[in-house]
Amino acid sequence: MCWFSFSLQKDADHAVVIAVTSRAVFGSGADDDEVYGEGLAFPLLQALQRVNEHLLMNNPAELLLFDIVLLTTDSQQQQQSPRIISSTRHYGLEVGRFCFSSEEDFVENLLKNNVQLFLSTDRNEASQATQRGVLSALLDHQTASCPSEQLKVLFFGDAVIQPDTGPTPPSRQAARSFSAQLGEMQRRFTMSDSPLSIGLVTWRGGRDSCADALHTLRSRGVRVDEAYCLAEAPWGPILSVFRPHFLLSDGFGGLEG
Template sequence: MVSTIANVDVKQKDSSQALVIAISCSAVLEDTDEGDGQKLGAALPLLEALQTVNRHLVAANSAESLLFDVLLVTTDERQQQSARIVSSTKHHGLEVSRFCFSGREDFVESLLENQVQLFLTAEPQEAAQASQKGILSALLGQQSWSSPSEQLRVLFCDNDVITTTPANLKPATQRFWTQLGAMRERFGVLDSPVSILVMTAHGGRQKLGDTLVTLRSHGVNADEAYSLAGAPQGPVLDLLRPHFLLGDDDLK
C-alpha cells in the first residue's frame, strides 16, 4: 500500500512545471541503535544543494515555477515509522514537499503516481527497479558525502562510469536534461548554484566534443568538461565531487 503525506510546512511546487526528484528515505535518514533516533545519511549535501538552488531562483523571481520539487520515498517496510521520519526531516530543516510511504514491492508505484523525473538512491537494486519502469535513476556514490551543499554538481559521463540504462528511459532522460539546462540558464557564468560537469572516459577530444554537441542540442551547456582518454576515473571523481552521475546513452 502506498500513502503520500504533504509537508504543510513547505510551500508546494507546481508539479507540472517543477523538476520532481525523489530520494530514497534510507539515503537521507539512517536508523540508529540509540532509541528512536535517526542520523542523517549520504543524501544530506544533495538536499541542501537543491534547497540552495531553489532559494536563489525564488530570490531572483518570486514567481519562478521551475524549481526542484523534492519527495522522500520509503523503499522498505518503514510505514510504521512515518511520524518519526516526518518529524526528523522537519527537525533538520530539510525542504521535502511530500513523503511517500511504500514498501519494496510498490515503491516504484509511488514514483509513477508523483510523476517523478529522477530517483536517487544508494541501492543499485532500487535504481534498477525504477529504471525498468522508465524512471530515470541514479546512484548516490561515495563522493556524495563530501559534495558541496552550496552548489548542485551534476556529472554527465559515458557508460564506463555508470550502468547502462534501458532504452525506455530516453524520454525521461531528455526531459530531465532539458529542464536542468533551462534551470542552469537562469544563472550567470560565475557563482552559479548549479554546475553541470561532463566527463568522457575514452575517445579523446573527439568523443568529448561529440558529447558536448549532443548536450547542447538539448539546451544544456557544460560548466566544465574533461576527457580522460583512458586515465583512471577515481581521482577526477574525488576532485569534482558530483552529487550524482548520469550517462549519455539515452541522448544519442
C-alpha cells in the first residue's frame, strides 16, 4: 500500500520516479527518538532534491523533475510508519510518496508507481526488481554516502556497450530510457552550473571500449563529464575520486572487481 505525502506531486507524464528504501535513507536510532538518524543514502536524497531546486530556479514551470518514493519493506520499520514520515519532514526531505509494502509484493508496487530507478542496499531486492524489468542500483559504502553539491551518477560502460544478441531485456530498455532522461535534464544547464555530474568507467578493454561507450551515451543525449578506462585495474581509486551516489549498468549496479 502506498500513501501520499503532503508535498506537491510531480507531473506523472514527465517526472523521473526514483524509489529508495527507507532502510537505506535512515539509520538506526533509539526507540524513544522521534526521528531516525541519517543513513547511507541520506546524501543521495539531498542531491536529488538539489537538482530539482536548480531546475525550478531556472524555470518555475519545469515538469522534468525527480519524484521520490520512499519504500519500506522492513516489518519493524512499517510498525513505525509515523516515525518515518516525521523523519523526512524533520530533515526537510522532499518525498512524493511513502510506500509500505511486504517483501513479497514490493516489485508490484514499484511497477504500479511507474518507478524508473530503484535504489536499495539489499542485493536480493535489487535483483528481484531487475528481473521484473525495473532498472535498479545497489547502494553501498563506496557510493551513496558521499555528500556533494552535485548529484553524481557513474555509468558502467561495459554494460552500456554490451551487444544485443536477441530481444532487448526490459531492464536494458529501462536503462536506456533513464539515461536519456538524465541527458535531457543535463541540457537544462551549462557545464559550469550543472547540479548533475555524469561519469563513465569501463573495466574491460582499452581506449576503444571507452570511446564506444562514450559514443553510445552521447547518442542518448548524455554528456559525460569524466571518463575512466580502468583496463581491469581496481575500482577503489576511481570511486574515491569521482565519489558517485550510485553506479548504473544495464542490469543493476554492483562494484565487483
